[in-house]
Amino acid sequence: MHPAYSVIFFTTASGAGYGLLFWLSLAQLFGQMPGGRWFGFFAIALALLLITAGLLSSTLHLGRPERAIGAFSQWRSSWLSREGVAAVVTYVPAGLLALFYLFGISSGLAPVLGALAAIGAVATVYCTGMIYGSLRTIRQWNHPLVPYIYLAFAGSTGAILFGFLASLIGAASIGLLIATLFLIGLGTSLKIAYWKAVDADPGQYTREMALGLPQLGKARPLDPPHSTPNFVMREMGYSVARNHAAKLRKIVMACLMIAPVLLVILALLAPLDGLWMLLAVVAAGIGIVTERWLFFAEAEHVSQLFYGAERA
Amino acid sequence: MTSLPEPTSKKLGLVIDLDICVGCQSCATSCKEWNTGGYSAPLSDHDPYGADPSGAWLNRIHSYEFGEGPEAKTVHFPRSCLHCEEPDCVTVCPTGASYKRAEDGIVLVNPDTCIGCKLCSWACPYGAREYDYDDGVMKKCTLCVDRIYNENLPEEDRVPACVRSCPTGARAFGDLGDPDSDVSRSVAEREGFNLLEEFGYKPVNKYLPPRKAQVPTQAPEKQPEQVAAPNGTAIEKLFSWVDKTLS
Numbered sequence: 268m269h270p271a272y273s274v275i276f277f278t279t280a281s282g283a284g285y286g287l288l289f290w291l292s293l294a295q296l297f298g299q300m301p302g303g304r305w306f307g308f309f310a311i312a313l314a315l316l317l318i319t320a321g322l323l324s325s326t327l328h329l330g331r332p333e334r335a336i337g338a339f340s341q342w343r344s345s346w347l348s349r350e351g352v353a354a355v356v357t358y359v360p361a362g363l364l365a366l367f368y369l370f371g372i373s374s375g376l377a378p379v380l381g382a383l384a385a386i387g388a389v390a391t392v393y394c395t396g397m398i399y400g401s402l403r404t405i406r407q408w409n410h411p412l413v414p415y416i417y418l419a420f421a422g423s424t425g426a427i428l429f430g431f432l433a434s435l436i437g438a439a440s441i442g443l444l445i446a447t448l449f450l451i452g453l454g455t456s457l458k459i460a461y462w463k464a465v466d467a468d469p470g471q472y473t474r475e476m477a478l479g480l481p482q483l484g485k486a487r488p489l490d491p492p493h494s495t496p497n498f499v500m501r502e503m504g505y506s507v508a509r510n511h512a513a514k515l516r517k518i519v520m521a522c523l524m525i526a527p528v529l530l531v532i533l534a535l536l537a538p539l540d541g542l543w544m545l546l547a548v549v550a551a552g553i554g555i556v557t558e559r560w561l562f563f564a565e566a567e568h569v570s571q572l573f574y575g576a577e578r579a
Numbered sequence: 580m581t582s583l584p585e586p587t588s589k590k591l592g593l594v595i596d597l598d599i600c601v602g603c604q605s606c607a608t609s610c611k612e613w614n615t616g617g618y619s620a621p622l623s624d625h626d627p628y629g630a631d632p633s634g635a636w637l638n639r640i641h642s643y644e645f646g647e648g649p650e651a652k653t654v655h656f657p658r659s660c661l662h663c664e665e666p667d668c669v670t671v672c673p674t675g676a677s678y679k680r681a682e683d684g685i686v687l688v689n690p691d692t693c694i695g696c697k698l699c700s701w702a703c704p705y706g707a708r709e710y711d712y713d714d715g716v717m718k719k720c721t722l723c724v725d726r727i728y729n730e731n732l733p734e735e736d737r738v739p740a741c742v743r744s745c746p747t748g749a750r751a752f753g754d755l756g757d758p759d760s761d762v763s764r765s766v767a768e769r770e771g772f773n774l775l776e777e778f779g780y781k782p783v784n785k786y787l788p789p790r791k792a793q794v795p796t797q798a799p800e801k802q803p804e805q806v807a808a809p810n811g812t813a814i815e816k817l818f819s820w821v822d823k824t825l826s
Contacts, residue, residue: 268701330695330715337674337692344582347698348673403667403778404704472704472775479772479786480597483645483652490602492639492658495631499706502697569778570706573641573658 268405269505270563273327278395279424279555281321281354282417285388286425288314288361290443292385294429295364296378301438307368310432314425315361322354346401350394357387392421399562406470406579407566412461419454420523420555426450427527427551431544434534439544444535448528455524458558462516470567470578477572488575503568507561515561523554583669584681590756591683591722592662592783593742594765598790600749602642602655606741610638610659610720613740618725619690623713635709637720638741654789657750659741660707660720661774661782662686667702677717684756684783685722693717704778727752755783 291310294300300307326332339355341348360383367377396414403409426447433439475481496504507515530547534540569579614637615622624634638659645652662684669677669686676693679686688699688708693716700708700717708719723739726732736743742750753762762785765771771785 328696330697330710330712331693334674334692334694337676338694338696339673341582341673341675344670345673345698347671347696351673398671398698401667401671402701404702472777476777477704477775478643478654478656479774479776480645480654480788483654483789486643486645486654488641489644489653490642492607492641493633493636495633497633497639498635498709498712499700502700502710503706568701568706569704569775573656573706 268563268566268568269502270560271328273324275556275559275563277321277325278417279321279552279559280324281318282392282395282421283424283428283555284314284317284319284321285357285392286421286423287317287428288357288425289385289388289422290426290429290446292361292364292381292388294443295381296385299440299442301433301440302436304368304371306432306436306438308365310429311361311365311368313428313432315358315365318354318357346394346397350391350398353387353391353394357384357391360384360387388421389418392418404569405566406468407465407562410461410464412457412464416454416457416461419450419457420558423447423450423454423523423527424551424555427531427544427547430531430534431541431548434541434544439534439540441535444531447531451524451527451531455520458519458524465565472569472572472579474572474577477569491574499570500574503570504574505564506567507564512561512565515557519554519558519561521554522550523558526550526554583665583679586664587681587684588756589683589754590662590664590783591685591727591753592755592762592785593659593722593739594751594753594755594762594771594785594787595657596749596751596765596769596787597654597656598749598769598787599747600640600655600657601747602640603746604640605744605746606657606750607636607638607640609740609744611636613723613726614718614721617723618721619688619716619718620711620714622718623711625712635711635718637709637718639706652789657741658705658707659784660686660703660722661705661780661784662720662722664781664783666780668699668708671698671702673698685724686719687721687724688717688719690714690716704775704780705782722752755785 291314326335329335338348338351342352360380364380364384393414396417399408400413430439430444430447433443474486478486527547527550530543534543567579572579611622622635626632627634638657641656641658643654643656645654666686669679673696674692674694676689677699695715695717697710700710708717711718726739727737729737738752742752751762753760755762757763765787766785769787771787773782774786
């Protein structure tokens, strides 16, 4: 599948934004928000900024972004529509919570808003994962772990961001950093299990099945229907060389998994925790963008069986 | 609404005979000609006469080879929307622009509400939907919905443009929900099949397989030329003498 930069930026930025919002909401819910009201306000504002930038970027790949409002209508059947609805609904408790912090309002309503914002963040990222996870045409996406990997990496990148923000005011707590390590470990193990599963599966559909003529034996493409690539080949036919993909997977392991773990441990044990957390944010940023790019580039679409692929 | 309608008895679709399709591209070009001026905005082309032409087409004709030696076979293979009974291209649509008509089962895109997110094309295993880069919406086979019910056309023209133009009669249009229709009968007689049956979208369009090749297993033995016995006339003796002298 063609890796569209607007979609990669959208899923990674809004993923980290929802992850950050989730941890901030939990911190609020359990009365563990570090710093005073300004920290709460600016941290939630940053989460909403990342989410908004991601959502705006996602409209860049639309042919008709001016009609995007229609995308909230089909939540009964469409995960994309559900994602849109969940994203908009989550703005309400998150925005109110930010305003509570801004104006220093202490109300019994605040923990309710925190709980709702946390649920909204999880629901939205789950919907994002299911947009891909529900597509049976792409075996690398139609894997049961896909939405949980989206959730785990949103949680880990959000937690790293939270740790960095807290370290800026010297308030990165041990509990938060340990939760961060746990999330990174969870994302890593899910992703490794996912890679093993998709590498072991050669694909259940063959060219002969696509043509419906298995009785004629092996099919060889003779004449293509068009002399240059069409939309279907450009959008669904993108493929990345196997050794190239292997190198990029190593970059994902190094930047999204190993480096943040070492840096968070350094932040726990050594002075200059703000510096280590900043480096963790940079490394995880490179790692998550690479992971998302690969998620698209390694995805094989069944339609390519008509265009020369033997299995999908 | 992009939830699928209740299954209906009428299932309009195409039956494509792979035995007699000659891969002439007539169906593809007549489809392009009709649909670029019909239902939706024109099917845009980019660099159509240049070195790197591309554009939105609703029908694509592949050719494949099967087998080896005298059993080898070339199959021309038209590919377009199959108007499936249970397709995800409809249910994934976030706006309701992609829909299946309850009255005849035709799958259409509403060009006025499509946002061009391309998710429907990702959900189609047949690669049947093509994005129009100029119009910013998805395009697909409409089964010529603006011909088949069009009372301004002579009755013989009220079939999809691809069917009307096929010079070999390899394409037929009809109601595959009616077991007594001509198309359903031909599917029953010729063991018509679904593309990628295993995928489970239940295509309405059917394909008829190539007939078994009529390849002779052995070349006929060569018979020596029969020479007429001489009958002894003068003229024959003369020719015989000429033949001997010259050879």
